[in-house]
Amino acid sequence: MPIQQANWSPYDNNGGTCVAIAGADYCVIAADTRMSTGYNILTRDYSKIIQLADKSVMASSGFQADVRALQKVLEARHLVYQHQHNKQMSCPAMAQLLSNTLYYKRFFPYYSFNVLGGLDSEGKGCVFTYDAVGSYERVGYSSQGSGSTLIMPFLDNQLKSPSPLLLPAKDAVTPLSESEAVDLVKTCFASATERDIYTGDKLEILVLNAEGIRREYMELRKD
Amino acid sequence: MSKAAIEGPPKGGFSFDLCRRNEMLLQKGLNAPSFLKTGTTIVGLVFQDGVILGADTRATEGPIVADKNCEKIHYIAPNIYCCGAGTAADTEAVTDMVSSQLTLHRHHTGRESRVVTALTLLKSHLFSYQGYVSAALVLGGVDFTGPHLHTIYPHGSTDTLPFATMGSGSLAAMAVFESKYREGLTRDEGVQLVAEAISSGIFNDLGSGSNVDICVLTKGHKEYLRNHLQPNPRTYISEKGYSFSKKTEVLLTKITPLRDSIHIIEGGDEMEE
Numbered sequence: 495m496p497i498q499q500a501n502w503s504p505y506d507n508n509g510g511t512c513v514a515i516a517g518a519d520y521c522v523i524a525a526d527t528r529m530s531t532g533y534n535i536l537t538r539d540y541s542k543i544i545q546l547a548d549k550s551v552m553a554s555s556g557f558q559a560d561v562r563a564l565q566k567v568l569e570a571r572h573l574v575y576q577h578q579h580n581k582q583m584s585c586p587a588m589a590q591l592l593s594n595t596l597y598y599k600r601f602f603p604y605y606s607f608n609v610l611g612g613l614d615s616e617g618k619g620c621v622f623t624y625d626a627v628g629s630y631e632r633v634g635y636s637s638q639g640s641g642s643t644l645i646m647p648f649l650d651n652q653l654k655s656p657s658p659l660l661l662p663a664k665d666a667v668t669p670l671s672e673s674e675a676v677d678l679v680k681t682c683f684a685s686a687t688e689r690d691i692y693t694g695d696k697l698e699i700l701v702l703n704a705e706g707i708r709r710e711y712m713e714l715r716k717d
Numbered sequence: 718m719s720k721a722a723i724e725g726p727p728k729g730g731f732s733f734d735l736c737r738r739n740e741m742l743l744q745k746g747l748n749a750p751s752f753l754k755t756g757t758t759i760v761g762l763v764f765q766d767g768v769i770l771g772a773d774t775r776a777t778e779g780p781i782v783a784d785k786n787c788e789k790i791h792y793i794a795p796n797i798y799c800c801g802a803g804t805a806a807d808t809e810a811v812t813d814m815v816s817s818q819l820t821l822h823r824h825h826t827g828r829e830s831r832v833v834t835a836l837t838l839l840k841s842h843l844f845s846y847q848g849y850v851s852a853a854l855v856l857g858g859v860d861f862t863g864p865h866l867h868t869i870y871p872h873g874s875t876d877t878l879p880f881a882t883m884g885s886g887s888l889a890a891m892a893v894f895e896s897k898y899r900e901g902l903t904r905d906e907g908v909q910l911v912a913e914a915i916s917s918g919i920f921n922d923l924g925s926g927s928n929v930d931i932c933v934l935t936k937g938h939k940e941y942l943r944n945h946l947q948p949n950p951r952t953y954i955s956e957k958g959y960s961f962s963k964k965t966e967v968l969l970t971k972i973t974p975l976r977d978s979i980h981i982i983e984g985g986d987e988m989e990e
Contacts, residue, residue: 652959690782691926
């Protein structure tokens with residue numbers, strides 16, 4: 495009998511795109527709200543963004559069942575941290591926790607492509623970008639998901655992040671103002687929606703700054 | 718050295734000589750090139766005075782939109798049009814080929830082409846390629862025998878129907894037709910219903926999108942409504958705009974004039990015979 499290949503996969507891809515941009519004193523995190531499977535739309539109104547701590551927000555695309563499970567684990571761990579340390583987790587601390595949580599399942603990964611955004615202990619914007627098994631890096635901006643290949647080159651062109659290998663270490667945050675960064679994000683998604691079938695419906699934008707957190711929505715193409 | 722006894726004239730169809738080599742390459746890890754599929758919604762319906770065809774305008778290459786406004790309603794004859802779903806190159810090639818054949822046939826017979834002629838030419842071509850020519854077609858037209866609407870599948874089978882849908886969005890469009898179709902629709906009702914069916918495909922199927930194209934065929938008259946509906950405008954255009962800094966520098970412009978290399982030799986020997 496010839497060797498049989500597995501024809502059942504535990505994973506599915508629900509599509510979607512996430513972007514995060516760090517500024518001098520703010521952070522913008524955005525994701526579309528379309529959830530799909532194959533050629534079908536499951537819902538036009540699904541949030542891929544979650545606030546994990548008062549200064550940490552995570553956006554994840556990929557397999558939403560794994561994303562949801564990951565979010566629950568992180569929320570629970572943050573609650574434990576709060577009980578033990580009597581304070582909220584800082585964004586860099588949450589970044590390390592996310593990395594460890596992902597690597598914990600190295601041999602049956604969370605099919606989740608994450609960007610973590612927030613403000614660090616000095617109040618400066620920070621963005622951390624991950625792969626599915628927890629490799630992470632602090633960057634000035636990032637995108638993940640089905641439209642990331644369309645958005646990343648545009649962000650590279652506009653935000654020109656200096657290489658993290660340069661010495662002395664240069665700051666990765668963009669000098670753009672908050673409204674300019676939001677404009678940039680809207681342009682990125684409107685463009686990605688034109689060419690990526692899995693991105694569209696509505697755009698959810700979260701802006702974190704010293705005053706708190708602000709949420710904004712924008713309509714995208716629904717086809 | 719010959720492998721076969723005698724090689725006859727080429728029989729048409731595909732040559733499968735490279736199949737073993739392709740198989741070997743795939744096992745070695747080569748990524749086969751992808752095809753541009755139209756991931757489509759195409760429909761046709763018969764109404765009071767003739768036939769109406771409809772199509773979306775998105776062409777996809779996997780998850781990427783390759784063309785936001787392509788034309789999927791192809792010309793076959795002045796009174797016959799054909800919508801195509803499947804591999805874009807295949808639908809283009811097969812409809813162009815049959816269109817040419819019918820032009821010659823019209824000159825030969827001196828008569829208007831019939832829809833069943835186009836149908837037979839298309840189905841026999843697709844059958845001979847055993848489904849490898851990935852073209853799923855909705856053929857419609859009006860000839861002297863009346864209005865006709867047919868679907869043609871990639872393997873060469875056909876159906877004759879009062880209303881039909883094909884492509885990845887066919888279920889979304891058929892849902893609309895099955896609810897709202899009735900015999901004896903007027904032109905405006907028919908156009909409205911086709912537009913609704915295509916829109917259903919555009920919004921509910923990720924392989925279809927952008928605009929609605931419609932073609933109305935009646936006795937002796939055709940109306941090609943390109944981009945009849947455009948329900949998907951770009952949602953955000955930044956006011957300030959974006960510029961891209963020029964990265965290329967002209968270091969030096971050097972023009973080297975071509976040397977005058979014509980030497981005229983006086984009094985050479987005559988050429989010998």
